[in-house]
Amino acid sequence: MIRTQHRIAAIAAGTVLAVALAGCTSAVQQAGAGSATGKPVNGGTLQIVQAADIQPASFFSQNNPNFSVLRTVFNSLVSYDHKDIKPQPELAKSWKVSPDGRQITFSLRDDVTFHDGRAMTADDVIASINTVKRPEVGSQTKHIANAITDMTAPDPHTVVITFDKAMSNMMDLFLMMPIIDGTDVAGLLSGKNMNGTGPFTVKSYSPGQGIDLVKYEKYWKKDLPHLDGVKITVVRDSQSMLSSLKAGQSQLAMDLAPLDASTLKGQAGYDLIESDAHDSVQYIASNVTVPLLSDKRVRQAMSYAIDRERILKQVDGGIGSVTSLPWAKSSPAYDSTKVDHFARDIAKAKDLLNQAGATGKSVKIFYDAGFQPNVGIASIVQFDLTEAGLKPELVPLQASDFLDRLRNGGFDGMFLSGHGFGQLNPATLIKGSFPFNADKNASSFVSDDYKALANEVWLSSGALSKSTLDKVNDYLLDQQFVSDLVLSTHTFAISSKLKGVDETMLDYIDLDQAYLTK
Structure with a gap:
């Protein structure tokens, strides 16, 4: 890794x-x-x-x-099988989901102790979930935790969790969430007491x-x-x-x-x-509140202008594949017919910029300069957007500054980064991943249509339908507030x-x- x-x-x-x-x-x-x-x-x-x-x-x-x-x-309640992404027992030895999908009952192992010798109990599971719910604690599965309406511990090794609705990605929370010592959450978050199992x-x-x-x-x-x-x-x-x-x-x-x-x-x-x-995707995204970037034609033009093949060859050593979508190949949302949607077309990029009246306009491109590959990608993007008729300005940042802006929507232009979660349930990416979160994302992209699509995926019962996932993919390709570039691992x-x-x-x-x- x-x-x-x-x-x-x-x-x-x-x-x-x-x-x-x-x-x-x-x-x-x-x-x-x-x-x-x-x-x-x-x-x-x-x-x-x-x-x-x-x-x-x-x-x-x-x-x-x-x-x-x-x-x-640390350990989590469950792990995932690498072949079929089905949950497997870890700290939870078994579980049962209610017929309506709104309640899950975990039976916990009774032989687990924290490093200080204290037995792990259901109370620690509840404390871990409550920590995810804290406003100041970042988590891409917070939307799942926030849907929990009740948690009870009938005995030390049983925890019953009730949600206000059934959701397609419930188990992703229990995969990602480490079970922590519920008696000293502050010590954990400060790094002073990392007491795990x-x-x-x-x-x-x-x-x-x-x-x-x-x-x-x-x-x-x-x-x-x-x-x-x-x-x-x-x-x-x-x-x-x-x-x-x-x-x-x-x-x-x-x-x-x-x-x-x-x-x-x-x-x-x-x-x-x-x-x-296979969940690592390089992307460039746009703060859509910036006037130039509020026009989706400009965002589409820039996506057509970027030479993904060059990035793959010169930055990634030819390993991986170019993509226009955020999904791992194992995802039900992956669509091989659409991953090349934004194959480089400089003529189309220039035409779209002309239609939008954007030719000759300046645009900032922010990136974390502390890691050399980012510098290489930024240089390629700058060259490509210049050829398309824009005036890109590179803005290198220190990692801490970049992260702060990414989390708080502080870029007055475009930004280069990377995302994961394309290998889990599609709802986790479009409801929790920082670039794509339909409720709040780094691009400040707000759309009732997008929220409705995300909820359709999230609240789906059973297997996600191809028609629903097609709608999500077509919407992401059309809006291009995030332009995916290369899928790697x-x-x-x-x-x-x-x-x-x-x-x-x-x-x-x-x-x-x-x-x-x-």
Whole structure:
């Protein structure tokens, strides 16, 4: 899971873009690898390097820097099968949904303890959901949590959750939400007390530098984990991370720049493991309250002008595929006949700009300049929009400033980033993802028609109909407040000494079965 392409994208949109390199094995395939003796080598400390520090205040949203800790320190109620995206037991051993779809009853495991030794109970599940509901806590599944009208705990290992309506993506909340220690939520969000139920417990955390984890001896999965510990170090320069991996100082590198990751391809002693979520999409979006960008013809023109193939080749190393839609290929909303809708057509772009009276107008393009691929994409977009007849001005920002504006609609122009959630229920993307949220999004795009479509998907019972998803796709293509560019996937760059690495369908690293060989 090298989160290679847009560090800030993941912070905001729930994912970051990365290169899926040819010749990679899947995490599931690699997880089954064994040592020369066929037995895991226990002990040892896994050294991980990543580009950004963890952010405990954002543990309830899909934030890229947290991918190394959300499944190592915590667990969720359910996991998803990677083949059919069906929920599987984790902290919840079973569940039952009422006939009307408005109530779910979870039966919890009775052998789970937090790292401080306290037993996990239904009260902790309720506290976790209430944390998601907090206005100041970001979560792409908040719309699901806010639909909950009642929560009860008939006994310590049963929780009954009632919603005001049935919805198609209810289980996505229970996949994404870590179960936290309900007695100290403030300590968790401040990073002072990360008390989870996962395979590793926090030994020490130095903000801006890294975090040390040690094996939790009473982990509820018998005889796991194999590793004694995990040390995560923040190394903000991709080349330095690559050097660390090659020198044997680390065994897993996250957030490598795509071209740095590509240098490992085929090299003995390293593995590049491709995530099978295929949920990373690069995009450029428009603040539609800016007069120039309020005209959808201008937004369409810019989408036609951008050379997606060039971005794929020069920034992504040719790995991935161009797209005009936000969905992973596994999504029921994916439509192969529409993904090339905005294939580059500079003549059509110029014509649309002329129709809108926009030729020669200036437009700002904001991006996080702290990660080199963003710089490359911004440069290509600037060239393409200039050729179409606009006057684009690049505005590089620091990551924190970019994130703040992304969350609060503070761009007076266009902005480059990335998003995920295309691999989950389509309702989660159009009701929760920051770029697409029909209720409030980073583009300040407000439309009763869009809200109605989003609710039609969200409140659908049973399988989503093709006609409904067609309407959503056609609407997104027509409005173009978000222009998707390249569909990619996450990868891990690891030493071949590291075995058993896996991942969740949210691309959180799973080290339950991981071990080091000599």
